[in-house]
Amino acid sequence: MTSTDDLIHSLASTAGTRRSSASLHAALAVTGAASLACALLLVFSVIGIRQDFAEMAVRMPFAFKVVCTGALVFGASVVALYAATPGASATALYAISPAVIFLACGVIFDPTAFPIMGRTNTAVTFCVGHILFLSLPAMVLTFVFMRKGAPTQPLFAGAVIGILSASLGALAYTLACKNDGTAFVATLYMAACAIMAFIGAVVGHRVLRW
């Protein structure tokens, strides 16, 4: 008996001890919900929701923020599942397109005439910094999820995870965000996503190997 046969025998002896593939979808759903809960908790406890929240919540800019970040969360989740599953169909990549279209529309047809870099000098760093801060728990949780999966492109999987956690952070941040310009929102939320994607790719390249 060669060592490969030994190995095969010992692998086969643990047959039937893993759960079915539905668990990957379920794991992502749980991860997403937990990440969002963490981010919301941080918004309420550390940042605090916007003063005029009740009045603002029914207006267009807020709806735009929620729709944009929601679409991004959905798209990034679908792509994350694709990245975690070997041999999955690449059509999953199209799931990100609604978010891209919304964001592009936000930049091109900005009806609010709000300055693109915010009303104050610190608006940009403030906004992006908060989103990055809120996406940190999501980053950790989604990395745990991705390690459960089988990412065959660790760099790409890490970047997708970065985008997913940034969009979860941004979704929570909509409750606190004081800047209503759609161009501002689209640009800076994108910037936050890009930063997290970069961090995710660098970390993923090292951490997601199996």
Place this chain on the structure above:
Amino acid sequence: MTVEEREQHWAEAMRAERRGEAVVYERMLKELATALRRSLAPRLVRVGFGAHETEDLVQEILIGLHGKRHTWDPARPFLPWLHTIARYKLIDFMRHRRRDTRRRVDLPHDDWLEMVDPPADEAMHSTWEMDRHLAVLPVSQRNVVRAIAVEGGSVRSVAQELATSEGVVRVTLHRAISRLLEAADTTPTIKPRSRKEHDEHR
């Protein structure tokens, strides 16, 4: 066997694995190992690797497939899933080997200093020597060797620590030892002459 038949045959065996039918799964892994060996060996030979490396890679693929088998959706085809994993493991394997080769032929600063100033501390020297020998192993094998042979852990405790089965640890250790022996054969070392030899040459 045509591609469609093979697909159905192996997909069925993967479903059987979920039902806990170890015998069917074992037979399928054996067929898979044969097929992988046949397709990978010529590729590896082309870049200067032998049967030993092919076997290593086949084992890596089998372990990877087994560890990630929950990511295969029974509603989706099996062969594309397998192909992605095999390809990932092949690329990973080549990169590791390149790095290993570089390390084996490298002239690090420490060795360079060694030439002019041998370390005085004997204990430190021996750890350093051991690390240098273990450096020929891939990280996973090195961890197992260090835990069992150097720190004196049991197969069971190491398996628990690394979250795999005892069988995998045993096979890993076995592979590591044969690789170390092989490395010892190929590494040119200056053997101290024995007393007798020394006298003969006088």
